[in-house]
């Protein structure tokens with residue numbers, strides 16, 4: 001049995017079912033992200049783990065102990081909120097000490113632990129500040145230290161970086177991950193930012209309308225999306241409609257051409273069936289390479305300069321295809337309205353299960 | 355000086371005259387007890403009357419009890435309504451406004467009917483019981499102000515998230531209320547307390563009908579029987595009002611965290 005188990009967890013608010021049948025096992029020390037669009041139930045699952053919501057079905061166990069019916073203040077679960085939620089009437093040190101004080105630790109213990117926590121987040125010099133005297137990033141680090149001070153069984157973070165600006169978001173997520181590794185604490189991190197989830201997680205749960213669509217490592221999720229939703233939500237995949245030509249030979253019709261793909265990808269679809277395939281933008285290129293064996297022709301509809309890469313979009317028989325090329329000052333990017341040919345390898349084509 | 359500035363100053367001057375002239379007149383009259391010269395004889399007379407000290411300290415004690423009991427009743431109520439029963443807000447707000455429409459005399463007659471010596475709960479039988487009734491009466495009268503002040507202070511903090519943060523750190527309800535919520539609404543409690551104090555110390559109807567030795571009835575008695583002492587008392591009350599305003603200001607400012615958070 002895993003450390004944190006959610007089995008057949010469900011939640012309804014009145015007649016509205018928000019979480020359908022959520023199953024997941026998280027190992028001790030793992031860093032798991034919940035990724036999904038707004039309203040898909042990420043916060044609700046997190047709040048059920050913390051005990052703020054009661055599941056309408058299923059069980060949640062931590063370390064083998066069933067949490068159903070246990071009050072939030074008896075679970076010892078660390079919680080970090082999007083809005084920081086520091087106590088405005090307490091200094092940084094008092095905020096971090098709060099949980100220890102409630103638990104009845106001695107003054108010496110509290111002082112030592114507070115110092116240790118503040119050193120961990122590099123804010124030892126601000127211990128006497130009040131929350132309103134600090135930046136958002138600093139406040140969120142204090143909130144993290146406060147949540148960790150009691151050595152919680154599980155750390156839950158609900159979009160902790162959403163209120164911060166882009167630069168701090170990146171540096172703070174690295175810091176959170178480093179601290180998590182150092183302490184080896186089991187962590188669930190909620191976000192709707194796919195880059196954030198991909199960059200720091202051991203595993204990602206992609207959620208869609210109250211269901212875990214796919215659970216896997218970042219590379220699983222990105223390279224082998226299990227559903228069309230995951231393919232569309234994670235990354236900027238090109239989703240194309242195709243038709244199976246010959247199932248056994250592995251040929252499919254993509255636009256006006258026939259493409260051979262590994263037949264094993266086509267299981268379940270008979271000849272003539274409509275299927276959905278995906279192509280990552282970085283799998284396509286304007287120049288032919290020795291390994292590329294398929295081409296798509298289309299008219300360029302937009303060219304976006306993104307810094308290190310240039311993203312080009314073209315229209316292939318009515319379907320939009322976008323691809324990236326590295327920025328190279330010596331190279332002329334394609335012009336809008338031009339005809340262009342994109343090259344790719346047949347083995348890069350992903351068939352998305354319907 | 356521009357025309358605009360002139361009119362602004364004129365408005366200020368008119369307002370100042372409106373406030374200062376009656377005050378100065380009262381002050382002047384209160385100092386004319388000794389014929390032909392100004393003196394503080396009226397004040398001496400007020401302070402030397404033992405009943406002044408007795409009734410005033412009685413009213414202050416009652417006011418302080420009212421403030422403490424009121425805060426203990428209203429802060430948790432406002433908190434609970436905000437956190438768990440937001441749909442009850444209109445009802446609670448309506449109830450807290452009732453004392454503004456129901457006159458004190460109606461309330462106190464209601465009390466006397468409900469708690470008289472032949473009732474199930476004969477509070478009027480003892481001094482303590484009657485004092486309790488008086489505190490409840492004061493609390494009712496200050497309810498509109500206290501509730502609104504506390505509720506406004508609560509709006510500046512995110513009650514729900516702070517509660518959950520404290521809960522996840524292991525805090526019990528009482529800890530959350532007294533360590534996380536109360537200190538953050540202290541400014542509201544203090545401004546509510548100030549109004550409560552003013553109401554409780556000056557109130558005539560309730561203590562008079564409950565036959566309590568309070569400051570309000572004493573003021574009325576002096577006003578009806580003496581000439582120079584009433585304006586002196588008015589000036590003393592006025593000075594005390596200002597002292598409490600200043601005290602509240604200082605306290606609020608010392609509350610660094612709560613004050614700075616807004």
Ligand SMILES: Nc1ncnc2c1ncn2[C@@H]1O[C@H](COP(=O)(O)OP(=O)(O)OP(=O)(O)O)[C@@H](O)[C@H]1O
Nearest residue numbers: 013016018036037038039040041042043044045192
């Ligand atoms: N207390 C509640 N009462 C009724 N419906 C609720 C309640 N809390 C959440 N919901 C509904 O449940 C659904 C899921 O909400 P949840 O907050 O879990 O979404 P989320 O994935 O965290 O979204 P976001 O990314 O916007 O935070 C939403 O449709 C929301 O309206």
Ligand SMILES: [Mg+2]
Nearest residue numbers: 042043044158
């Ligand atoms: Mg959410």
